[in-house]
Structures are given as structure tokens and as C-alpha cells.
Amino acid sequence: MDLGTGAEKSRRRDERWRSRRNIRWCEKHLKIPEGRDVGRDLRMADFMRRDFEEIYDNPAGTRRAIISRGRKNAKTMEAAMIVLLHLCGKEARPNSQLYSAAQSRDQAALLFFLAAKMIRLNPVLASAVTIKETAKVLSCEEKGTTYRALSAEATTAFGLSPALIVFDELGQVRGPRSSLYEALETATAAQEDPLSIIISTQAPTDADLLSVLIDDARAGHDPRTVLRLHSAPEDVDAFSQAAIEEANPAFKVFMNRQEVLAMADNARRMPARQAEYEILVLNRRVEANNPFVSPAVWKACGAPVGDLHGVTVYAGLDLSSVSDLTALVLIGKIDRVWHVRPTFWLPEESLKERAREDRVPYDLWHSQGFLETTPGNSVSYEYVAEKLFKVFAEYNVKRLAFDRWGMQYLVPWLIKAGFRESVIAEKFVQFGQGTQSQSPPLRDLEQAILEREIAHGDHPVLSMCAACAVVESKDAANRKLSKHKSTGRIDGLVALVDAFGVAPMGGGIDLSAMIG
Numbered sequence: 001m002d003l004g005t006g007a008e009k010s011r012r013r014d015e016r017w018r019s020r021r022n023i024r025w026c027e028k029h030l031k032i033p034e035g036r037d038v039g040r041d042l043r044m045a046d047f048m049r050r051d052f053e054e055i056y057d058n059p060a061g062t063r064r065a066i067i068s069r070g071r072k073n074a075k076t077m078e079a080a081m082i083v084l085l086h087l088c089g090k091e092a093r094p095n096s097q098l099y100s101a102a103q104s105r106d107q108a109a110l111l112f113f114l115a116a117k118m119i120r121l122n123p124v125l126a127s128a129v130t131i132k133e134t135a136k137v138l139s140c141e142e143k144g145t146t147y148r149a150l151s152a153e154a155t156t157a158f159g160l161s162p163a164l165i166v167f168d169e170l171g172q173v174r175g176p177r178s179s180l181y182e183a184l185e186t187a188t189a190a191q192e193d194p195l196s197i198i199i200s201t202q203a204p205t206d207a208d209l210l211s212v213l214i215d216d217a218r219a220g221h222d223p224r225t226v227l228r229l230h231s232a233p234e235d236v237d238a239f240s241q242a243a244i245e246e247a248n249p250a251f252k253v254f255m256n257r258q259e260v261l262a263m264a265d266n267a268r269r270m271p272a273r274q275a276e277y278e279i280l281v282l283n284r285r286v287e288a289n290n291p292f293v294s295p296a297v298w299k300a301c302g303a304p305v306g307d308l309h310g311v312t313v314y315a316g317l318d319l320s321s322v323s324d325l326t327a328l329v330l331i332g333k334i335d336r337v338w339h340v341r342p343t344f345w346l347p348e349e350s351l352k353e354r355a356r357e358d359r360v361p362y363d364l365w366h367s368q369g370f371l372e373t374t375p376g377n378s379v380s381y382e383y384v385a386e387k388l389f390k391v392f393a394e395y396n397v398k399r400l401a402f403d404r405w406g407m408q409y410l411v412p413w414l415i416k417a418g419f420r421e422s423v424i425a426e427k428f429v430q431f432g433q434g435t436q437s438q439s440p441p442l443r444d445l446e447q448a449i450l451e452r453e454i455a456h457g458d459h460p461v462l463s464m465c466a467a468c469a470v471v472e473s474k475d476a477a478n479r480k481l482s483k484h485k486s487t488g489r490i491d492g493l494v495a496l497v498d499a500f501g502v503a504p505m506g507g508g509i510d511l512s513a514m515i516g
Contacts, residue, residue, distance in 0.1 A: 316498030
């Protein structure tokens with residue numbers, strides 16, 4: 001049999017290996033969809049080639065592949081390549097259905113839009129594939145194949161028959177169950193050789209779905225499961241370049257090294273950033289439960305507090321539940337630095353008992369003038385309203401933020417104390433305690449602390465609150481202070497965050513509709 005020239009022989013040998021064939025197709029037809037090299041021919045990095053080899057050349061055949069590494073390692077782009085390979089490339093099966101699944105519509109849209117951009121950059125693909133942006137659907141009429149992006153927010157995924165499923169960022173699923181994952185996985189029974197690709201950073205805990213799947217793959221129970229895990233070992237210094245390189249195969253290829261190293265430096269200085277850094281950059285399985293700020297970094301901002309009289313002031317109020325700590329924090333900017341003046345109240349009659357329970361010297365701080373006491377066994381709204389009236393008379397308070405749940409109870413006492421309704425509507429701002437409200441001011445406060453653009457005068461009660469504060473996060477952009485995870489009272493820091501929320505870099509919710 002004539003096998004042709006040497007080049008032809010080499011080509012035919014390569015065709016025996018699905019991975020080589022698939023890599024060749026991707027590099028021939030796909031271009032870089034965005035970034036500084038947009039429009040250039042795609043050349044797969046070595047670690048991506050290795051992913052393809054593991055998936056497509058597995059002697060046992062691959063039913064599930066788990067690819068897990070740090071962020072910004074082109075995970076979603078690789079997923080888009082795989083989708084197109086099965087939609088209109090060498091892996092396309094006639095009349096097959098392909099799906100990608102993500103926890104949110106926004107995440108689901110990322111993969112779809114990358115694939116659509118790759119199609120538009122190649123006239124041949126653009127003529128063969130129809131793009132339906134609104135429905136997040138790609139279809140190849142010639143092969144009868146269809147791809148659709150789904151999210152966990154969709155009403156149902158039942159009735160589908162997928163030949164390929166790409167689960168994008170499955171690590172965002174909390175707990176061992178996902179209805180979308182289960183619906184899609186159980187829908188593959190009608191396919192001869194279905195393939196599931198999971199491409200994600202790790203989940204925080206052992207009990208989360210992705211962790212369960214990774215641990216099962218590590219155990220080697222099913223040879224049809226491929227695991228490609230890049231994670232920094234626990235015994236390697238979290239802030240070292242060696243740790244970063246372990247979890248990020250693209251670090252020396254196309255990542256912004258300076259940005260990644262800056263993230264490591266920030267995490268070293270700000271403990272609240274460490275869990276996020278270890279999960280997203282080092283791809284470690286870490287519960288995001290770290291103190292908001294290290295004692296050393298907080299103490300570095302302990303310069304004396306300046307005179308806030310005559311300065312535009314913003315305030316945050318954290319009301320107690322009957323007998324707990326109540327905090328009012330004023331902030332004003334002097335020479336580019338936010339000066340912080342807190343006031344704390346506890347009931348006089350339970351002061352010593354509260355000190356014993358919380359294991360902090362409230363009684364000593366009271367004698368030193370850092371903590372005020374209120375008559376009786378509770379901090380009443382009437383008392384707080386009267387104090388606020390005096391504060392507003394003494395300082396130029398532009399806005400005051402407080403937890404929205406207490407508004408209906410506080411407003412009548414504010415009016416009784418002497419506030420006009422127009423002043424309440426203008427200056428008092430409801431401020432939620434969830435991630436949507438707290439994330440922006442928490443970021444601004446964190447930045448001010450890092451840049452030493454805050455002066456708190458080493459106030460012992462506020463410093464205690466800062467030391468106890470723990471940040472709870474859904475992801476890098478959605479964070480809040482968590483009272484139930486924190487190690488002690490954090491009321492003062494909550495009030496400080498609220499004050500930052502209504503300062504010029506933040507925002508608030510108008511209460512005028514609630515007055516009357």
C-alpha cells in the first residue's frame with residue numbers, strides 16, 4: 001500500500017490520535033477572540049495541548065474530564081474551543097445537542113460570547129454557523145448540530161439529550177447537589193459516547209459538588225474520568241512565585257505576572273484578601289473565612305484623629321439589639337486622609353456582665369472615656385435619637401447610613417428629638433447589610449487602609465471590632481462583613497463601612513418615601 005511522501009505519512013499517523021487532529025483543527029480555524037492579540041491565529045499552549053491529549057486519547061475513552069486551575073488561565077476560552085470542535089469541527093456528530101452550564105446567566109453568557117467571537121473572526125465558520133444572541137444558541141445547519149448556553153437560573157433542563165456538556169465554574173455550587181448538573185448528566189443516557197467537561201477553579205469545601213467529583217477522580221475509581229488539576233500544594237508558601245506557578249500553567253505564557261504578584265502582595269498584607277487569593281489564584285480548597293485586616297496593617301493607620309469641626313462629615317450607625325454594643329462612626333477627609341471618630345454605647349447596668357461574656361474590658365474602656373453607657377438595661381432608640389441630634393448640631397453631617405430594618409422604629413424618635421422630616425429624608429440613608437450594599441464600601445475602606453489614607457487614633461473599641469471582623473464572600477466582587485462568622489463584636493467596623501457607603505465614593509437609598 002502506497003503511504004505517500006514522508007509528510008503524508010506523518011499526517012496519517014497523526015490522524016490516529018484524536019487529540020492531534022483536534023488541536024490541528026482548532027489552530028487552523030480559530031483565532032484569539034479578545035485581548036491584545038485579538039484576531040491572531042490561535043496557538044494552543046502546551047498545557048492546553050496536554051488537556052486535549054488526556055481527554056481525546058484516553059485508551060479507556062473519556063466520559064468526564066475535570067480541568068481545574070487558577071483564574072485567568074484561559075479556562076473559558078478552552079471550553080469555547082471544545083464547544084466549537086463538537087459543533088462544527090472534527091468531533092461534530094450529526095444532529096447532536098451540545099450544552100454549556102453555569103451558575104448564573106452572566107457566567108453562561110461568557111462562554112457563548114467567546115465562541116461567537118471566534119466564529120465571526122473566521123469567514124468560513126461565520127458562513128456555516130448561525131448565531132442567535134438573545135437565545136444564546138449556535139447552530140450548524142450542515143451537520144444538524146446545536147449548542148445552547150444554560151444557567152442554573154433557567155426554569156428547567158429536562159427533556160434534553162446532550163452529546164457534550166461543558167460545566168463552566170462548577171466550583172461555584174455550594175453543597176453536594178446541583179439540579180442543573182444532575183438534570184444534564186442524567187439526560188445523556190440516549191447518547192453512545194457522551195462527554196462532560198468540567199472547567200473551574202476549586203470549590204471552598206470538601207462537601208461541595210466539585211470537591212466530591214475531584215476527590216472521586218483522584219481515587220481512580222473510573223478510568224474514563226480525566227483529572228487535570230493545577231493547585232498550589234499546602235506545604236508551599238502561599239505568597240511565593242513557586243506556589244503561583246503550580247496553580248497557573250499560563251503564568252509564564254500569557255498571564256499578567258505583575259498583576260498576579262500584586263494580588264499576592266495584597267493578600268499577604270490584608271488577611272481578608274487571602275482566602276479569595278488562595279481560591280482564585282492558587283486554586284486551593286479554602287473556606288473564605290479570614291479576618292478583614294491584620295493587626296499590623298490596622299495599627300499602621302493609627303495616626304491621631306484630626307478635628308472634624310467644620311469638615312464635611314459622613315456617618316454610619318449600627319444599632320444594637322436591646323443590650324448589645326451600639327456604634328456611631330463619623331468620618332471626614334482632611335488632606336486626603338479619612339479621619340475616623342467613633343462613639344460606642346452599652347447599657348450601664350449590664351456593663352460588667354457584658355465584659356465577662358465578651359471577654360473584653362468594657363468597664364476599663366468606659367473609665368478611660370472610650371465607651372459611653374446609657375441608663376438602664378438597654379440602649380433605647382430615644383437615647384440614640386437625642387445623641388444624634390446633638391451630633392448633627394455640632395458637626396456638618398452630610399449623610400448618615402444605618403441598617404434599614406430599624407428605620408421604622410427610629411424615625412419617630414428622631415422627630416421627637418427635634419429633627420425635621422425634611423432633614424431625615426435628606427440626610428438619613430437606609431443601608432443594607434448584604435453583599436450588594438456592602439461590597440463597594442468594603443472595597444473602598446480596604447483600599448484606604450492599604451494606602452494608609454485613614455486615621456483611627458488607635459481607638460481600642462474600634463480596634464477590637466476590626467480585629468474580630470471576618471469577611472464573607474460569594475465571589476471576588478460580592479463580599480460583606482459577617483457577624484456570625486466573626487470572632488467577636490464588629491459593630492464599630494460595620495458602622496465604619498456604612499459611613500464609607502454614603503461618602504462620595506459610595507451611595508445610598510433615599511428614605512423620603514418612608515417618611516410620613
